[in-house]
Structures are given as C-alpha cells and as structure tokens.
Amino acid sequence: MFESAEIGHAIDKDTYEARLPALREALLEAQYELKEQARFPVIVLINGVEGAGKGETVKLLNEWMDPRLIEVRTFDEKTDEELARPPAWRYWRQLPAKGRMGVFFGNWYSQMIQDRVHGDIKDGRLEQAINGAQRLERMLCDEGALIFKFWFHLSKQQMKARLKSLRDDPLHSWRISPLDWQQSRTYDRFVRFGERVVRRTSRDYAPWHVIEGVDANYRSLAVGQILLEGLQAALKAPTEPVRKAVANIGESIDKRSLIGSLDLSRHLEKDDYERQLIAEQARLAGLMRDKRMRRHALVAVFEGNDAAGKGGAIKRVAAALDPRQYHIVPIAAPTQDELAQPYLWRFWRQLPARGKFTVFDRSWYGRVLVERIEGFCSPADWMRAYGEINDFEEQLTDAGVVLVKFWLAIDEQTQLKRFKEREQIPFKRFKITEDDWRNREKWGAYRDAVGDMVDRTSSEVAPWTLVEANDKRWARVKVLRTINDALEAAFKKDKKH
Amino acid sequence: MFESAEIGHAIDKDTYEARLPALREALLEAQYELKEQARFPVIVLINGVEGAGKGETVKLLNEWMDPRLIEVRTFDEKTDEELARPPAWRYWRQLPAKGRMGVFFGNWYSQMIQDRVHGDIKDGRLEQAINGAQRLERMLCDEGALIFKFWFHLSKQQMKARLKSLRDDPLHSWRISPLDWQQSRTYDRFVRFGERVVRRTSRDYAPWHVIEGVDANYRSLAVGQILLEGLQAALKAPTEPVRKAVANIGESIDKRSLIGSLDLSRHLEKDDYERQLIAEQARLAGLMRDKRMRRHALVAVFEGNDAAGKGGAIKRVAAALDPRQYHIVPIAAPTQDELAQPYLWRFWRQLPARGKFTVFDRSWYGRVLVERIEGFCSPADWMRAYGEINDFEEQLTDAGVVLVKFWLAIDEQTQLKRFKEREQIPFKRFKITEDDWRNREKWGAYRDAVGDMVDRTSSEVAPWTLVEANDKRWARVKVLRTINDALEAAFKKDKKH
Numbered sequence: 001m002f003e004s005a006e007i008g009h010a011i012d013k014d015t016y017e018a019r020l021p022a023l024r025e026a027l028l029e030a031q032y033e034l035k036e037q038a039r040f041p042v043i044v045l046i047n048g049v050e051g052a053g054k055g056e057t058v059k060l061l062n063e064w065m066d067p068r069l070i071e072v073r074t075f076d077e078k079t080d081e082e083l084a085r086p087p088a089w090r091y092w093r094q095l096p097a098k099g100r101m102g103v104f105f106g107n108w109y110s111q112m113i114q115d116r117v118h119g120d121i122k123d124g125r126l127e128q129a130i131n132g133a134q135r136l137e138r139m140l141c142d143e144g145a146l147i148f149k150f151w152f153h154l155s156k157q158q159m160k161a162r163l164k165s166l167r168d169d170p171l172h173s174w175r176i177s178p179l180d181w182q183q184s185r186t187y188d189r190f191v192r193f194g195e196r197v198v199r200r201t202s203r204d205y206a207p208w209h210v211i212e213g214v215d216a217n218y219r220s221l222a223v224g225q226i227l228l229e230g231l232q233a234a235l236k237a238p239t240e241p242v243r244k245a246v247a248n249i250g251e252s253i254d255k256r257s258l259i260g261s262l263d264l265s266r267h268l269e270k271d272d273y274e275r276q277l278i279a280e281q282a283r284l285a286g287l288m289r290d291k292r293m294r295r296h297a298l299v300a301v302f303e304g305n306d307a308a309g310k311g312g313a314i315k316r317v318a319a320a321l322d323p324r325q326y327h328i329v330p331i332a333a334p335t336q337d338e339l340a341q342p343y344l345w346r347f348w349r350q351l352p353a354r355g356k357f358t359v360f361d362r363s364w365y366g367r368v369l370v371e372r373i374e375g376f377c378s379p380a381d382w383m384r385a386y387g388e389i390n391d392f393e394e395q396l397t398d399a400g401v402v403l404v405k406f407w408l409a410i411d412e413q414t415q416l417k418r419f420k421e422r423e424q425i426p427f428k429r430f431k432i433t434e435d436d437w438r439n440r441e442k443w444g445a446y447r448d449a450v451g452d453m454v455d456r457t458s459s460e461v462a463p464w465t466l467v468e469a470n471d472k473r474w475a476r477v478k479v480l481r482t483i484n485d486a487l488e489a490a491f492k493k494d495k496k497h
Numbered sequence: 498m499f500e501s502a503e504i505g506h507a508i509d510k511d512t513y514e515a516r517l518p519a520l521r522e523a524l525l526e527a528q529y530e531l532k533e534q535a536r537f538p539v540i541v542l543i544n545g546v547e548g549a550g551k552g553e554t555v556k557l558l559n560e561w562m563d564p565r566l567i568e569v570r571t572f573d574e575k576t577d578e579e580l581a582r583p584p585a586w587r588y589w590r591q592l593p594a595k596g597r598m599g600v601f602f603g604n605w606y607s608q609m610i611q612d613r614v615h616g617d618i619k620d621g622r623l624e625q626a627i628n629g630a631q632r633l634e635r636m637l638c639d640e641g642a643l644i645f646k647f648w649f650h651l652s653k654q655q656m657k658a659r660l661k662s663l664r665d666d667p668l669h670s671w672r673i674s675p676l677d678w679q680q681s682r683t684y685d686r687f688v689r690f691g692e693r694v695v696r697r698t699s700r701d702y703a704p705w706h707v708i709e710g711v712d713a714n715y716r717s718l719a720v721g722q723i724l725l726e727g728l729q730a731a732l733k734a735p736t737e738p739v740r741k742a743v744a745n746i747g748e749s750i751d752k753r754s755l756i757g758s759l760d761l762s763r764h765l766e767k768d769d770y771e772r773q774l775i776a777e778q779a780r781l782a783g784l785m786r787d788k789r790m791r792r793h794a795l796v797a798v799f800e801g802n803d804a805a806g807k808g809g810a811i812k813r814v815a816a817a818l819d820p821r822q823y824h825i826v827p828i829a830a831p832t833q834d835e836l837a838q839p840y841l842w843r844f845w846r847q848l849p850a851r852g853k854f855t856v857f858d859r860s861w862y863g864r865v866l867v868e869r870i871e872g873f874c875s876p877a878d879w880m881r882a883y884g885e886i887n888d889f890e891e892q893l894t895d896a897g898v899v900l901v902k903f904w905l906a907i908d909e910q911t912q913l914k915r916f917k918e919r920e921q922i923p924f925k926r927f928k929i930t931e932d933d934w935r936n937r938e939k940w941g942a943y944r945d946a947v948g949d950m951v952d953r954t955s956s957e958v959a960p961w962t963l964v965e966a967n968d969k970r971w972a973r974v975k976v977l978r979t980i981n982d983a984l985e986a987a988f989k990k991d992k993k994h
Contacts (some may be wrong), residue, residue: 004904041837052767084794084850084851085794085848085849085850085851085896086848086892086895086898087846087892087896088898089846089848090891091844092841092842092846095838095839095842097838098832098836098837098838099837099838112669124621124624125626125629127621127625128621128624131624131628132888132892135885135888137883139839139841139881139888140839142878142881145839145842223790225595256931294565297581297582334678335593339595340535340538340594340595340596341538341592341594341595342592342637342640342642343640344589344636345589345592348585348586348589348590349589349590351582351583351586352582353578353579353581353582354582355581368885381639384636384639386637388632391629391632391636395583395584395585395629396583398583399582399584401583416931
C-alpha cells in the first residue's frame with residue numbers, strides 16, 4: 001500500500017519555486033469558483049505517520065488558500081459537550097457548508113487507528129469503525145461532498161531520522177510531542193493497522209492518496225496538485241461532482257515512480273542460477289507435498305511487460321511439480337460466456353481447491369491495466385475495481401489461500417531487443433504481434449497504471465512482488481524463492497494458531 | 498421492519514384467478530425481453546421464516562416463467578468441492594448470465610442468520626458477514642445485475658398455526674422438516690437477527706421486499722407484481738438498470754395497509770384520561786430525574802397527519818417537565834444554512850446531551866414523506882435515505898440515546914372536521930393553510946409512504962409507535978406511556994450490563 005511512498009520522492013528548491021506561483025494562483029481561482037458555485041463542500045482528511053509533514057502541510061494549505069473559505073479542524077481530546085453525545089457528533093458540527101473547504105486534521109481515522117494501536121479496541125471493533133467510516137463517506141458523497149483523503153507516509157528509517165533531526169534542532173525540538181516518540185516505538189503496529197484501514201476505505205468515491213513525507217517540496221506540490229486537479233474536475237462536472245473528480249489518481253510529480261526505482265541491473269551468473277534454481281525447485285516440490293499444504297491452496301499471479309519472461313518463469317515453477325498438483329490459466333480476451341458475467345467471475349471459477357496450485361498468466365489485474373489503458377471499461381469501473389479486488393483477495397486469504405503476485409519489469413531497450421529476437425527465431429515468431437509493437441507506445445501509461453495498482457492493492461495479506469526481469473535468471477529464481485517463502489510463512493503462521 | 502407483514506394480507510380466489518393470467522403473460526414477456534436485450538442478469542434472493550411459503554413461491558415462479566431462462570439454486574450442505582474453496586465460491590459458480598434469471602433459495606443471508614441463531618458465530622462475525630454481503634451486492638449491481646430480495650414473514654402465531662395445519666394434513670406433513678420445528682422454538686431469535694440483517698442490508702441499489710406469507714394468493718401476486726414492475730423498469734432504462742428499477746417499493750396489492758389496519762375507534766373517557774395522564778406525567782417527571790438518566794438522552798420524534806394532534810401531545814409531554822430538561826425543535830422548510838449541508842446535519846446539531854430530552858416536531862423522516870411525495874428530492878435520494886436514517890439512529894442508540902418515534906394517525910373524516918373547526922376558531926385559524934387542504938388530495942400517497950417508512954425504519958433498536966389519534970385523549974396517554982416504557986426498559990437493560 002505504501003510502496004510508492006518509500007522511494008525517495010524529492011523536488012529541488014528551484015523547481016519547487018518555479019512551479020509554486022502557478023499552483024497557488026490556480027488553487028485560489030478554484031477556491032473562488034467553488035464559493036461562487038456553492039454546489040458542494042470539500043472535505044480534506046489528513047492522516048498518516050508522525051513526522052511526515054501533516055502539520056506543515058495543513059499550515060501551508062492555509063497560507064496558500066483564502067483563509068475565509070477554508071476551515072482547519074483539529075480533533076484532539078473530546079470536550080464535555082462532545083463526550084455527552086454520539087461519537088460522530090463532533091464531526092457533523094464541523095462539516096463545511098457547500099462552497100467551503102474543511103480540513104479535518106485528526107478525524108475518524110486517527111481515532112480508530114490510535115485506539116487499535118494502543119489496544120483499546122480489538123479487530124472486531126476496528127472493523128465496525130471502518131464500516132461506519134465507509135457509510136459516513138458514502139452518504140457525504142451521495143449528498144454531493146468532494147472528499148480528499150491524504151495519508152502521509154514515512155518508512156521506519158525515515159521517521160526515526162526525521163524525529164532525531166527535529167530533536168537536535170533547538171528551533172524545532174518543541175515540535176516533538178511525547179506522542180511522537182511513542183509512535184516511533186509503535187511504528188510497526190501503526191503502519192500495519194493504517195494499511196488495513198487505508199485498503200478497506202479506499203473506494204472509488206473517496207480514494208486515499210498516499211504521499212511520501214520526507215521531502216517538504218515534494219509533499220507540498222503533490223498535495224497541491226491533487227487538490228487542484230480534483231477541484232477543477234469537480235467544478236467542471238455538470239452534476240454529481242464526486243465520482244468523476246477523483247479519476248485523477250497518482251500522477252508522479254517528480255517523475256520518480258515505483259517501477260523506475262527498481263534496480264534492473266540485478267542478475268545471476270549461470271552457475272549460481274543453476275544451483276539456486278534447482279534448490280528452489282526442490283524446495284517448492286517439498287512444500288507442495290508437505291501435509292500442512294492440505295490446509296492451504298496456492299495462487300500465483302503473473303503480470304508484467306510484454307516479453308518480460310512470464311512464460312519462462314512459469315515454466316520453471318511448473319517444472320518442479322507433478323502436473324496433477326497445478327493448473328495454469330492463461331488469461332486472454334474474455335469469451336462470450338465470460339462477458340455475460342461480472343469480470344471477477346472468470347477468476348472465481350478457476351480457484352484451486354485446498355492442496356492445489358493455480359497459476360494465472362495475466363489475471364484480474366487486467367481490469368486496472370489493459371482495460372484502463374485501452375479504455376475497455378469506464379474510469380468509474382476501473383476505479384472501483386481496486387476495492388473489489390482487495391475484497392476478492394481478502395476472501396481468498398481468509399480461506400487459507402496463499403496468494404503471490406508478480407510484476408515482471410524490464411526496460412524499454414530490453415523489450416526492443418527481445419521483440420527483434422522473437423521476429424528472427426522461427427519458433428518464437430508467433431509470440432510477437434502488431435499489438436506488441438503498438439503497446440510500446442503506451443509505456444508511460446503502463447508505468448503509471450502499475451504504480452497505482454501496486455499502491456492500491458499491495459497489502460499485508462496479499463503483497464505485490466516487483467521482479468527485476470532484465471536478467472531472466474534473476475527473475476526466475478526470485479519468483480520461485482518468493483513462492484517458497486510465502487508458503488513457509490503461511491505454514492509457520494498455522495502453527496501459532 | 499415486519500409490521501406491514503403481520504396485518505393479515507389476503508386476496509380471495511376469484512380476484513386471484515382474475516388477475517393471474519395478465520400477470521403471467523406480462524412476466525413471460527418481460528423474461529423474453531430480458532433474454533433479447535441480454536444486458537443484465539436478474540438475481541432473486543428468497544429468505545424468511547419457515548412455513549411462510551418460500552418453497553411454494555419458488556415453485557410457482559418456475560411454473561410461471563420459461564424454465565429455460567430461469568435457474569433455481571438451492572444451497573444446503575456444502576459439497577466437498579465447495580468446502581475446499583472460499584465461502585463465496587459456491588455463489589459465484591451459480592451466478593446467472595446476462596439475460597437470465599437466477600433464484601437463490603438459501604443464500605448468503607440464510608447462512609449468516611442460521612449461524613447466528615444457533616450461536617455458531619457472534620455479533621462481530623455477523624457484522625462481518627453483513628458487510629461482505631453488502632460489498633458483494635454493491636459489486637454485482639455496479640456490474641449491472643438487477644437484484645430482488647424477498648423476505649417471507651409470518652408472525653409467531655401465524656407460523657405455529659401453519660406448521661400445525663401442515664402436520665395435521667396427511668398430504669403435506671412430509672413437508673415439515675425437523676428444521677421447521679426447531680425454528681418454531683427459535684422463532685424469536687430468528688426474527689431478531691433477521692430483522693437486523695434486513696435493516697442493515699436494505700440499500701437503495703438492492704432493497705428488501707417483505708412479504709406476508711399467510712395467504713398464498715396474496716404472497717404469489719405480491720412477488721409476481723414486484724418482479725414484473727422491477728423488470729419492466731430495468732428493461733426500459735437506457736443504462737444502469739439497477740438504481741431506478743427498484744424505485745417501486747411496497748405498493749399494496751390487496752389494498753390493506755399498515756395504517757389502514759389501525760383501530761381508530763380507540764378512545765378514553767374523560768375521567769380515565771385525566772387520571773392516566775396525571776399518572777404518566779408524574780412517571781415521566783420521575784424518570785427524567787432518575788440518576789440512571791445521566792447515562793442516557795431521550796429523543797422523541799413526532800410525525801403524523803396534519804391536524805392529528807402532534808402539538809397537543811407534545812404539550813402534554815412538556816407539561817410534565819422542567820423547561821431546562823427538554824428542548825422542542827419544530828422542523829419546517831430548511832434554512833439556507835441547512836440547505837448547504839447534508840440533510841441529516843440539522844438534526845445532528847440538535848441532538849441532546851446525556852441527561853437531556855429533545856422533541857422533534859417533524860423530523861428527518863421528512864425526507865421519505867414530504868420530500869418523497871412532493872418530489873423535493875429524487876427517488877434515488879429518498880430511497881437511500883432509509884439506510885442512512887437507520888445508520889443515524891443506530892449511532893444514537895449505540896450512544897445510549899433512547900429513541901421513540903410516533904406516527905399519529907387519524908382518518909380523513911376526522912381531519913376534515915378538525916380543519917373546519919380550526920377555520921372557525923379565531924385563535925386556531927393560523928393553524929390551517931391552503932397547503933393543508935391541498936395535502937388532503939395526497940392522502941393515498943402519504944398512506945403508502947408511511948407504510949414504507951415504518952417497514953424500512955422500524956427496528957428493535959428504534960421502533961415506530963403508531964398512535965390511533967382520532968381520540969386525542971387516547972393518543973396523548975399512549976404517547977406518554979410509550980416514552981415512559983422506553984425509558985424504563987433502557988434503565989433495566991443498563992442493570993443487566
């Protein structure tokens with residue numbers, strides 16, 4: 001969920017100062033238009049880890065916007081009046097009116113995550129709070145509200161470094177509350193529960209935007225840009241501003257992307273490869289025959305650039321196994337029967353029984369990759385798909401399915417080389433079509449879509465594994481090892497219960 | 498929730514046979530049109546108490562429709578294949594394709610309610626199952642499906658009588674499974690949890706239709722009619738069939754209505770009235786001063802026909818109390834500030850603190866009464882309001898608010914008499930306007946809207962009280978007594994915890 005916010009996003013001072021004036025002016029203009037139309041309110045939720053710049057960003061927004069039209073609300077300790085009424089009362093009384101913006105700094109999410117982190121509530125109550133939040137936001141959106149949800153993120157290392165630098169700076173040490181230090185210790189729990197809450201409450205009508213908080217220039221521009229684009233889209237929409245306004249997801253501000261941050265030079269020598277491959281294959285064979293496997297099923301999803309070597313990797317996985325144990329499902333354009341059903345249907349019907357293994361060569365992620373990029377479905381359709389896919393995968397993992405998801409990444413040069421090889425080798429020529437060449441023009445669109453996909457569907461229970469695949473050997477071994485590690489982790493978890 | 502399904506709906510044989518041929522023909526026609534368009538699938542969920550005619554209705558549907566285009570699915574014991582996969586797999590594999598109808602007899606709801614009734618799961622897990630069902634149905638609807646959910650209801654007495662008559666009839670005694678008899682014993686739990694499930698999962702995109710199951714003619718015609726109207730609307734809609742198709746809620750088939758079933762001749766003699774009124778007023782004063790009241794707040798909602806005596810009843814309640822304890826909120830057309838917020842906002846801001854009492858003279862139910870009938874909001878808006886109101890009231894009662902809701906009912910003649918009196922008494926003349934006379938023409942529309950309202954928002958935690966108000970004395974005493982009983986019940990419940 002937070003993968004894209006740990007890659008060191010940054011914007012240098014010159015770029016920042018060059019871009020700021022236009023952004024501020026456009027934001028102000030949008031704000032006046034919002035007031036003029038007075039058709040809908042804007043609610044901005046600010047959440048995330050301590051030290052990631054939440055406070056600074058709120059301060060900045062206040063400076064940038066017309067303070068008469070923006071209200072910042074903090075929700076700390078409940079007042080007597082608030083304690084005497086239902087919990088949501090404090091939020092309702094602070095809702096911005098149509099035409100105005102309300103920034104909720106500390107809100108229903110901070111409350112439920114803190115309560116869970118400190119053990120005041122258990123999973124069942126957290127679940128209820130999540131559902132309450134979903135119903136509240138759904139209702140607000142149905143009533144016309146435009147909701148932005150920002151999650152400010154720092155990796156654990158980044159947070160520790162930031163807290164330390166603040167402490168050492170006499171001008172800023174007052175900023176660190178005891179809570180901050182406490183959170184440094186509870187970081188893991190905070191991020192784990194935060195991830196769950198973000199995953200479960202990111203819906204097409206009110207998605208989360210995860211912002212890497214290390215670099216102040218980056219995070220400020222990113223927040224400003226997302227607000228601006230969302231506002232402009234909503235102001236232009238004739239009715240129902242909400243659904244379409246949030247179409248803009250992601251969009252890298254500093255041209256740094258999750259995929260771009262991979263080290264594609266990783267490789268294995270032939271000897272190492274052969275040794276490791278055989279070892280991992282033997283390990284997989286053993287794990288699949290392990291009696292603990294009877295309580296689980298295994299699903300492996302393979303996605304990746306064209307010619308990234310999905311087929312070859314799948315072959316190496318299959319080679320370890322008895323053909324009765326696994327089933328490979330290649331996903332192409334849907335059949336007529338499949339088109340007559342919800343898009344997840346064709347995957348549900350292929351799920352393995354306990355003890356079995358299904359490999360999906362391309363998968364349900366087509367919805368947010370090719371279907372998004374080629375326009376085979378509407379933006380509303382692929383936007384709601386993130387939530388639906390998370391629901392789907394949660395059902396799998398709840399039922400004991402071990403789910404591994406691979407994106408095999410290569411760079412454009414490597415792809416070009418492989419395409420040309422394919423054209424020259426007679427038995428590989430069937431693998432290359434006009435479509436493949438055409439897809440190369442959409443390299444950037446795929447990079448963005450993959451970034452969104454990983455950010456919105458990588459979770460504790462079903463993480464994505466990005467595989468550096470310029471070197472096929474490296475890729476194949478990493479795939480096998482990841483599957484084996486996931487199986488072992490699942491077996492180990494069984495024992496605990 | 499089930500009020501309207503315990504009033505003895507019935508249709509005589511002649512009427513039934515006269516109406517049946519046209520209904521069957523229209524249903525068949527709609528079914529062929531559905532196949533022809535092949536734009537969306539239809540899913541019919543059959544749930545409810547044993548003996549209420551679920552099986553018979555499914556059988557009938559199969560006779561009425563073209564069996565090649567309708568598939569009845571029963572979900573009893575899980576097969577080995579189903580046990581080896583995630584729970585929802587069995588439903589996914591049986592989904593009807595676009596253009597076809599699937600009748601799910603036994604489904605996700607039967608499962609979760611049975612599990613809860615028999616104590617296999619607790620409230621937390623039931624909550625999760627409810628959310629899972631909501632997400633599944635939301636997704637199916639987003640994918641185009643048209644969903645009908647039927648709840649077949651019998652009152653406890655009706656159920657016992659029906660089981661007995663089946664047993665005594667040698668031709669039918671085979672129909673009674675041990676489960677039926679067991680359910681007779683667990684009726685109360687079944688209806689309590691069923692009510693919660695129906696309330697929580699009745700959403701605008703897939704509302705429940707509650708059918709009284711005693712009379713076979715009535716329930717068959719009711720189900721057929723609802724299916725027909727829903728289908729026809731969806732087939733006519735150019736896109737997104739779902740949302741609009743379910744606009745048709747309720748509509749009495751046999752002209753029997755919940756409101757019509759009230760015995761409006763109820764009355765009190767003057768002596769009795771004065772004695773009982775004083776006693777109940779003293780009781781209320783005592784309860785409001787009780788120290789257990791510190792953990793609660795009291796909210797009373799007054800709705801009713803024009804001139805039904807809301808004002809007079811409220812006055813008698815207030816007379817018992819210190820003015821610092823209560824607050825009366827008259828609800829008229831919303832102000833400009835209120836229009837700039839979600840419609841529930843004006844009520845949230847008036848909620849009483851613990852220990853206090855707020856009387857709403859008209860309320861949030863305006864959304865599903867006057868706003869529905871006058872077209873002040875769209876059908877989609879008032880349809881989603883039932884769910885939003887249930888969410889709202891659940892938050893109140895969760896926070897310890899004791900919520901009583903009154904509909905004061907009079908008949909048309911009584912209203913006419915009171916209108917005329919008002920015109921003649923100088924100090925009452927301000928109470929009668931052109932609007933009041935105009936509203937009389939909408940008597941039928943209000944009767945239907947009130948029936949829907951009570952069916953969809955009366956619940957264990959926040960029941961409606963229908964007050965026979967032709968006699969003002971009877972009404973005032975009933976109102977006071979209901980409030981007192983509710984407070985006492987809440988205090989008693991505290992002790993248990």
